[in-house]
Amino acid sequence: MNHFQQVNQFLKDSSFFYTIAIGMDSKYTYVSKNYDRNFEFTNGTLLGRHFSVTLHPDDIVICEQVGGQCFSEPGRLFSATLRKHDGRGGFVTTQWEMQAIFDEKEQPEGIFCIGYNITEFVDTQSRLVSANTQLNDIGFMQSHLVRKPLANIIGLSQMISEESKGEKVTQLSAMLAKSADELDQVIREISRKTDE
Secondary structure, three states: OOHHHHHHHHHOOOOOEEEEEEEOOOEEEEEOHHHHHHHOOOOOOOOOOEHHHHEOHHHHHHHHHHHHHHHHOOOOOEEEEEEEEOOOOOEEEEEEEEEEEEOOOOOEEEEEEEEEEOHHHHHHHHHHHHHHHHHHHHHHHHHHHHHHHHHHHHHHHHHHHHHOOOHHHHHHHHHHHHHHHHHHHHHHHHHHHHHO
């Protein structure tokens, strides 16, 4: 049993991994149950169909390029991230490793591929990047846009306190200065946390 067949036997019932083989005619020569279950949406099989039927049109060229690499360096794995139709008008993101397969006469037979769905990972990564951008924006606003008027309030409260001779105004000015200082400390702490 060759390496390709051993891997297929091991992963044929996997719920996580997809295994496929694509022949020299660019058609599926093998598809695992999990691959058919996730990407064949007419209740048949992808076996014998052109590999591009499952792909985002822009990703076909990626497969062609990686396939060329597989044949130029036999025995080496090459990776690709590809979008596949989800059956609802959208796409899932999949990660693949591919290797050229050869027959017993060392003639090219096709490409063997093993992949899995990384959509959740990609979505989480995108949300983290977005959250980080938002935190940076908040940090900028706090350190530049909020702190300027707050500094003005602190300065004005000091000026009022210095210019006022009345006890009541002095007390109110001190309360204003204390509240402004407390707010300044909170903003500094928030800014520090967004810079971490």
